[in-house]
Amino acid sequence: MTTVSSKTAAPRSVSGWRSAQSKRLLLTVVGWSVAVVIFFPIFWMILTGFKTETAAIADPSLIFSPTLESYQEVQARSGYARFALNSVAVAFGSTLLALLIAIPAAYAMAFLPTKRTKGTLLWMLSTKMLPSVGVLVPIYLIFRDVGLLDTRTGLIIVYTLMNLPIVVWMLYTFFKDMPKDILEAGRMDGASTLQEVLYLLLPLTLPGIASTGLLSVILSWNEAFWSLNLTTSNAAPLTAYIASFSSPEGLFWAKLSAASTMAIAPILILGWMTQKQMVRGLTFGAVK
């Protein structure tokens, strides 16, 4: 009996192993293809930045002698540092502000929900469906009247509003995963609401808060629509810096690429260093 069953079972398990193997191979191929397709433009841009202008417009080729010529020229022409500083100030400033507003909001929604909590969350997210250009004119006019045009403060306010729905939503899902008992134990131990948040909620949801903050920084860093429309020189971040190379000097591919590479480098490195954190944060709800 045993021999029979082992005979019939053996080929099946081998074929099962084979199909699992080929499935994994297929998935790997698809995964790499998608990654290559997504990364190729960035890769090409980085490459072009190291070419001479003539090489850049010549036939696309992977073999060329790299040069820092474009970087030197770009650097000589305009102050990268000033733009970069604006980007840092605006991205981190708006993220900090968004977290300060979103943490209490998400706390209320996660731990003191009402009948309308779910609806409020959806409504908040639905504002992201509106195209930004739809509110450009009113916001531009308001900013002009209160003197926020081309200021970091103005950009911080816009980015905070832009990211708030996502930040609240993400924090809400992280807070919801926190056992309520722990907060109640804190309350029994004499913690005020603020102490509850500072001593228990924040330390325990720090990974979630960190990945939310990172996402907010990245979204703010890469945002171009508002920065191009609301700033000119004083508060212009790196997105405006890249754009300044595109229109008047559209044909100088190498310099544009060099500027772009410099603009995305900081956020790319930040993303690289924190990718484990990011993936964990973004898939948190799904994995649990």
Added chain:
Amino acid sequence: MATLQLHNITKRFGDTEVIKGIDLEVNDREFVVFVGPSGCGKSTLMRMIAGLESATNGDILIDGQRINDVGPADRGLAMVFQSYALYPHMTVEGNMGFSMRLAGVSKEERRAKVLEAAKILQLEPLLDRKPKALSGGQRQRVAIGRAIVRNPSIFLFDEPLSNLDAALRVQMRIELARLHDELDATMIYVTHDQIEAMTMADKIVVLHDGVVEQVGSPMALYHHPRNRFVAGFIGSPKMNFLPVTLASVSPEGVTIRLPGGGERSVPVEGQRLGANATLELGVRPEHLILDDQGPLSGQIKVLERLGGQTSLYVQMDNELITIMADGDVAYRVNDTVHFGFAPERAHLFDADGLALPSLQQHPLAGLTRQDNRAPGSPAEEPA
């Protein structure tokens, strides 16, 4: 230390009333157990005492002071949660000292108090560990330690043992009883496990559907259940119920006609019964006696040998009757058995499920766990 009174407490969640007017008195140093099936409102009741839920109506008094509007931390209570609810990012010492840290107690004083509690619970070697490096029983002890350092007037336990395995549960049960004697504190304990209730309580409060079914000592509940629900809930295995008919009522008791045709007189008050009252006989499995002359009989369907005892499940008409018999009985499945019961150990319930009161009180009915201690044992001596 402290007394607790509940006056007509109700709790509503939206349209559903989960607590329907509860009056209760908890005396100083008493170990009171709230017991009932899940959804009976026992945890909600405890959370209202703790201050984690507000009462819709009624008054909660500690030492005569109304505390409905006092915050949870200011009621002088400490609670041990079912999930332990330890702070995962703090060490054992941090967990136990958190309340004092919030209150601004100095580091030295905090450490001294934590050490004192850790000593009682044998937690000293674990003070620097984080909760995730502890076993279930150790976490449980940390949760209790966190309550002890607050020096509360009343301890609240919300199903504290239900996450532990069976062996550890028995051990912690003994430890909690010992702790109660040692700390001499008022304790309120919620459980769905009637064995925990029976073994630890001075007073059991049986809850069902948001109302108190009966309050009394474990032995009073066992021997004199007020109604069919309490009779079925307290005691393990469950009490057997058999429909019987009323034959006659006399001052000595109520005579009933059994399904097999025999008659028995049960010493309970039956004056209030009408002539054709429907009655139910209740006899605990351990009070049914195998007896070839017995008035009841049936066929054995299942037989469980536990060694010291054997459980017989006997089919009688539509009822499956449980009999706890001697471990060495020679019966087999499908045998027919005859059995009877001592009338003074039987209970009668009327059509509303209310027990007819016994004519004599059981001698142990007033006994509490405290009474089991010999006089002059350490906890009895003045501190």
